[in-house]
Amino acid sequence: MTTNRPDLVLYGSPLSPFLRKAAGVCIAKGVEFEIEGVNVFAPPPWFLEISPMKRIPVLRDRSVAEEGVAGTIPDSSAICAYIEKKHPAPALYPEDPMAYAEALFIEELADTSLAMAGGLGIFRPIFFAITKGEEPGLDKARDAWANQLPPILDILEKRLAGRAFFAGDALSIADITVTCVLMQISLVAETPLARWPGLAAHFAAMKALPLIANPYAGAEKIVRKALPTPFDLT
Ligand SMILES: N[C@@H](CCC(=O)N[C@@H](CS)C(=O)NCC(=O)O)C(=O)O
The missing domain is CATH 1.20.1050.10 (Glutathione S-transferase Yfyf (Class Pi); Chain A, domain 2)
Structure with a gap:
């Protein structure tokens, strides 16, 4: 079965500046993503497994794994660096x-x-x-x-x-x-x-x-x- 779901999912809320930062990086690069709402103050058990610091955002790359810890990245800086590696253009980290x-x-x-x-x-x-x-x-x-x-x-x-x-x-x-x-x-x-x-x-x-x-x-x-x-x- 094929779906039109984007590979990248950001778990969290747009209320988080860190989620908006990761979303901004996706938009700058024209990379499709979706936001899946997670209330970090009352998180579901599956979220605690992928967010060791109990923080949002966490990224999932469904092309890597659809479930579990594999394919997930906690922390906006790690997420943005990952997106940069995967989608280098336009570069958002200086070359010099x-x-x-x-x-x-x-x-x-x-x-x-x-x-x-x-x-x-x-x-x-x-x-x-x-x-x-x-x-x-x-x-x-x-x-x-x-x-x-x-x-x-x-x-x-x-x-x-x-x-x-x-x-x-x-x-x-x-x-x-x-x-x-x-x-x-x-x-x-x-x-x-x-x-x-x-x-x-x-x-x-x-x-x-x-x-x-x-x-x-x-x-x-x-x-x-x-x-x-x-x-x-x-
Ligand atoms: N260094 C983390 C910070 C993430 C962070 O602190 N997120 C806040 C929301 S803006 C959070 O999850 N807070 C939960 C809490 O305070 O319990 C990142 O860049 O992703």
Whole structure:
């Protein structure tokens, strides 16, 4: 029996910036994929088997295996690197060794420090509280916006140095990751970046790309049902 199902499945939710990052890589490369919803806070047993850290996203490549651990990859960075190897064009990792390393550093910075400040510091205290019928954690979010985020945005502003892209003079995994993680803030709060003009220009340009905008629209649709207007944290 033949099916039209794509080989690649991303398990998780578009609410995850890491899932949107992996989706963006697929879109950039014109690789078909589908998203299969998994609630990471109440995961089914089969998901725990393929997600040792109990995190989303996890990728399955059905052309490798349709079930079990074989053919699955946890962690967005490993997923994106796999997709790059399998579908090299257009390249999303610079060829030049130093630019390649810079792209990986920026990806890591966005996945860790930026995600802590924007995701754990702003998105979760607001959105998770609202979905539980509680008051949004605006004090925590305002503290993250005022104190946790600026040092990270300073680093990004400096490394970007007014250029259109973070590494290798072309769109790379660095640009995609920074934008997906920063947009996690935009889901729940205004994201004024006037203090970081280079980053603001980069953010505006990246947000308009379908590879960023389309997965984000899926997340926004979910969030806007509970939170029609983002908060002002300034
Ligand atoms: N380094 C991982 C991070 C994944 C991650 O933290 N995902 C969040 C959702 S955005 C998650 O699964 N959280 C579950 C939890 O906090 O229990 C990646 O890049 O995939």
